[in-house]
Amino acid sequence: MFFQTENLDNIKVFDIVSNDFRYAKALNSFGIDFYNHYDLTIDQVCKEKGLSTDSIYGYRVAMDESFDLDLKTLESSPLNLVIEYLKHNHSYFIKNKLPYIKSLISSLSLENKKYKFFNDLKFIFPLFYEDFVDHILEEEKYIFSYIQKLYHLEDSNKSHARMFFEMKKISLKNIAKEHLEEDSEMAGIRGLTSDYSYQNIENLHLKVIFQELEAFDKELDIHSVIENKILFPRALDLEKSVADKIRNISFLN
Numbered sequence: 001m002f003f004q005t006e007n008l009d010n011i012k013v014f015d016i017v018s019n020d021f022r023y024a025k026a027l028n029s030f031g032i033d034f035y036n037h038y039d040l041t042i043d044q045v046c047k048e049k050g051l052s053t054d055s056i057y058g059y060r061v062a063m064d065e066s067f068d069l070d071l072k073t074l075e076s077s078p079l080n081l082v083i084e085y086l087k088h089n090h091s092y093f094i095k096n097k098l099p100y101i102k103s104l105i106s107s108l109s110l111e112n113k114k115y116k117f118f119n120d121l122k123f124i125f126p127l128f129y130e131d132f133v134d135h136i137l138e139e140e141k142y143i144f145s146y147i148q149k150l151y152h153l154e155d156s157n158k159s160h161a162r163m164f165f166e167m168k169k170i171s172l173k174n175i176a177k178e179h180l181e182e183d184s185e186m187a188g189i190r191g192l193t194s195d196y197s198y199q200n201i202e203n204l205h206l207k208v209i210f211q212e213l214e215a216f217d218k219e220l221d222i223h224s225v226i227e228n229k230i231l232f233p234r235a236l237d238l239e240k241s242v243a244d245k246i247r248n249i250s251f252l253n
């Protein structure tokens with residue numbers, strides 16, 4: 001069933017979120033926890049909060065207007081723009097997406113114990129969160145900053161010498177290989193939730209969590225493809241040309 005936006009006012013929160021889980025996020029952005037308002041209509045929850053229902057619809061529609069760059073555009077973009085784009089992804093994951101999923105999981109009521117993975121999910125998610133934040137911090141602090149130094153290398157003997165020593169400290173080739181071969185941080189959650197199969201889950205709160213995790217996993221996959229197929233190969237080419245240049249200079253001197 002697809003609801004027309006102009007007919008939404010009198011639909012109950014439970015029904016609208018069952019039909020489209022992203023409404024849970026739209027409501028959350030206005031400070032409304034969908035799982036505490038199942039029986040109220042959208043109009044009623046908005047009145048309670050002093051909001052216009054249009055704000056909720058507007059937010060939901062805006063969620064579909066993607067600002068993502070496609071792979072083709074990124075392939076032909078300068079390397080520093082690719083890095084800025086990846087950093088923008090990181091900050092969206094850490095500041096928006098993951099805190100929302102975390103709050104959905106921690107507010108899940110423990111009364112409902114009929115799902116065997118219920119406690120496991122509560123246990124495993126913070127561990128995944130920690131691993132994921134470490135991954136991002138390492139990329140930004142060491143890898144991206146190294147590639148940016150290669151990209152912005154000035155044409156002077158002093159900066160070439162400095163770069164020469166930087167290059168000795170890091171093996172971009174190994175990092176790229178490890179990044180390509182490592183399992184997604186989501187592998188554990190994928191296994192636990194049997195690939196996010198929510199078809200037999202009646203509990204709407206849990207179903208929304210599964211749908212959010214699945215959507216996040218897809219976003220993360222695209223992010224890794226950009227790193228593996230665009231960032232690392234181009235950074236390795238750049239590193240090689242910088243190394244050649246430095247070698248030629250030292251040979252000439």
Ligand SMILES: [Fe+2]
Pocket residue numbers: 086090136139223227
């Ligand atoms: Fe990343």
Ligand SMILES: [Fe+2]
Pocket residue numbers: 135139179224227
């Ligand atoms: Fe990564």
